Amino acid sequence: MSIDRTKFCGSNCSPLSKTATTTCASLLRELQEIWDEIGEGDTERDEMLLELEQECLDIYRRKVERSRKNKAELRQCLAESEAEIAQIASALGERVSVPPYEKVSCNLKQQISVIRPVLEDLRLKKQERIKEISGIEYLIAGISAEIAGNDLNLGSDVIQVDELDLTTKKLGNLMTHLQELQYEKNLRLQKVNSHISAIHGLSVVMSLDFTKIMAEVHPSFDDAVAGQSKSISNETLARLTSKINSLKQEKQQRLLKVQDLGRTLVELWSLLDMPLDEQRKFDHVTRLITSNADEILGPGSLSIDIIEQPEAEVERLNVLKVSKLKEIIFRRQSELEEICKAVHMDVDSDQARQILISLMESGSIDLSDLLSNMDDQVANAKEQARSRKDILEKVEKWRQASEEESWLEEYERDENRYSAGRGVHKNLKRAEKARSLVSKIPSLVESLTAKVKAWELEKGMPFLYNKTPLLRTLEEFTVSRQEKEEEKRKSREQKKLQDQLAAEQEAMFGSKPNVKKPLGQSTFANTMVGTPNSRRTGTPWTRPGKDRRESGRVGTVIPINYVALQKEDR
Numbered sequence: 001m002s003i004d005r006t007k008f009c010g011s012n013c014s015p016l017s018k019t020a021t022t023t024c025a026s027l028l029r030e031l032q033e034i035w036d037e038i039g040e041g042d043t044e045r046d047e048m049l050l051e052l053e054q055e056c057l058d059i060y061r062r063k064v065e066r067s068r069k070n071k072a073e074l075r076q077c078l079a080e081s082e083a084e085i086a087q088i089a090s091a092l093g094e095r096v097s098v099p100p101y102e103k104v105s106c107n108l109k110q111q112i113s114v115i116r117p118v119l120e121d122l123r124l125k126k127q128e129r130i131k132e133i134s135g136i137e138y139l140i141a142g143i144s145a146e147i148a149g150n151d152l153n154l155g156s157d158v159i160q161v162d163e164l165d166l167t168t169k170k171l172g173n174l175m176t177h178l179q180e181l182q183y184e185k186n187l188r189l190q191k192v193n194s195h196i197s198a199i200h201g202l203s204v205v206m207s208l209d210f211t212k213i214m215a216e217v218h219p220s221f222d223d224a225v226a227g228q229s230k231s232i233s234n235e236t237l238a239r240l241t242s243k244i245n246s247l248k249q250e251k252q253q254r255l256l257k258v259q260d261l262g263r264t265l266v267e268l269w270s271l272l273d274m275p276l277d278e279q280r281k282f283d284h285v286t287r288l289i290t291s292n293a294d295e296i297l298g299p300g301s302l303s304i305d306i307i308e309q310p311e312a313e314v315e316r317l318n319v320l321k322v323s324k325l326k327e328i329i330f331r332r333q334s335e336l337e338e339i340c341k342a343v344h345m346d347v348d349s350d351q352a353r354q355i356l357i358s359l360m361e362s363g364s365i366d367l368s369d370l371l372s373n374m375d376d377q378v379a380n381a382k383e384q385a386r387s388r389k390d391i392l393e394k395v396e397k398w399r400q401a402s403e404e405e406s407w408l409e410e411y412e413r414d415e416n417r418y419s420a421g422r423g424v425h426k427n428l429k430r431a432e433k434a435r436s437l438v439s440k441i442p443s444l445v446e447s448l449t450a451k452v453k454a455w456e457l458e459k460g461m462p463f464l465y466n467k468t469p470l471l472r473t474l475e476e477f478t479v480s481r482q483e484k485e486e487e488k489r490k491s492r493e494q495k496k497l498q499d500q501l502a503a504e505q506e507a508m509f510g511s512k513p514n515v516k517k518p519l520g521q522s523t524f525a526n527t528m529v530g531t532p533n534s535r536r537t538g539t540p541w542t543r544p545g546k547d548r549r550e551s552g553r554v555g556t557v558i559p560i561n562y563v564a565l566q567k568e569d570r
Helices: 005-012 018-038 042-092 108-148 168-206 210-217 234-272 276-280 304-342 349-362 367-413 424-439 441-459 470-509 545-554
Strands: none
Touching: 018 042, 042 108, 108 168, 168 210, 168 234, 210 234, 234 276, 234 304, 304 349, 304 367, 349 367, 367 424, 367 441, 367 470, 424 441, 441 470
């Protein structure tokens, strides 16, 4: 088979440039010259040319395939770029303006060169948006972890951002949420700082270890831990609140204890008459008696030392208090006895003192309680004395009236009461006053009886006067007075009969001369004129019960407060 060599070069080299054709032709001529020199036959030459032509076709074919593949890749790249632009624009929520390259007659590379800047710009904007959202979500996660109390060391690479939603709306929502969390964090920090300040103030007042207390609440409050932010979690806030409440309770308990010690000291000082210099040593304690817990802010005002000092002093003074209390208790007993004696109330002094001694020696009762009981008894006695005052005043009037009545009876029995002598005019005036006073005795006794009955009804107990029921004394006095009036009536009738008999005898036998007695003398020996001896008639204050009535009939009793009138000097 023979190959047309001119056709080979002409048909196969036509697409080539002129230079390439020339080179190919010259090379073919050189190859033929070589074949001629070698002596190759036409068959070998045709085979070699056919092989050469096939190799050229293979090269062209590969080039075409590569170009076709490159074209497909360019189209795919263009499509992917368009899709990526659409996806990024959708994620960003923005509308992207792309030049209308489809309507312009340009090749693929030109189209790609037109769209690539838009894509690069969107990619850059996407990365910036992702970085911005990631930073905000990182801050949100950090603050949320602080609030939740999770000790998580989050890295920025841990935050997963949803790249399908990168809109400004999402960014705005995240910013709003971040601001809310930051605001809450600031509020919590303010609360934490306020709680820490309160704990510090309480610790200073009670001289407590503030650093140790805060470390127990949360390790982040330990100053030794550097670079750690303060915990603001709910649990931490609850612990701080609980610690403040416990410290406030401790402060209140200490204040109450100090106030109790202060009041005890004041009582002991007053009881023991302690000097002012000794008292001034505890001014820092007594000043707190009227204070409330919120007012006490001084460093160490409620420390353990402040409490232990007055405790020791109270213990020391209590030893001295025992003997002083015994002295005061007996003083109160004496006061009680004087009150009872002044208002004629019954009191057994010896027995009462013996009971007090037994109680104090047995130790079965606290001396302060015993003193308080004595104070109550004194107060009750004073109250009862006030309630008896009105009755006792009337009893005193009754007593004086009864004594004047006894004196008047004795005075009227004296036949020489009108004789001339020293003191006669005074006795006359006294007798006049005594008659006026005696006339009031019935109404006075009646009024006194009514008051005594009302008093007994109100108090629910008998009114005793010198251990005797006053009502019974009044009744006995009334009976005795009635008997005395009856005796007077009989005496007057008897005297009237005697006078009649004497008159009859005088008429029958004549009158007898009277023996004149010296002026100023009484028929009773050694008795001054006008001063009755007051021995024949008694009062209710000189004898009790029936003996009083019997003795009233038989003899006379000297009144308990009788004072003889002195003679006037001429």
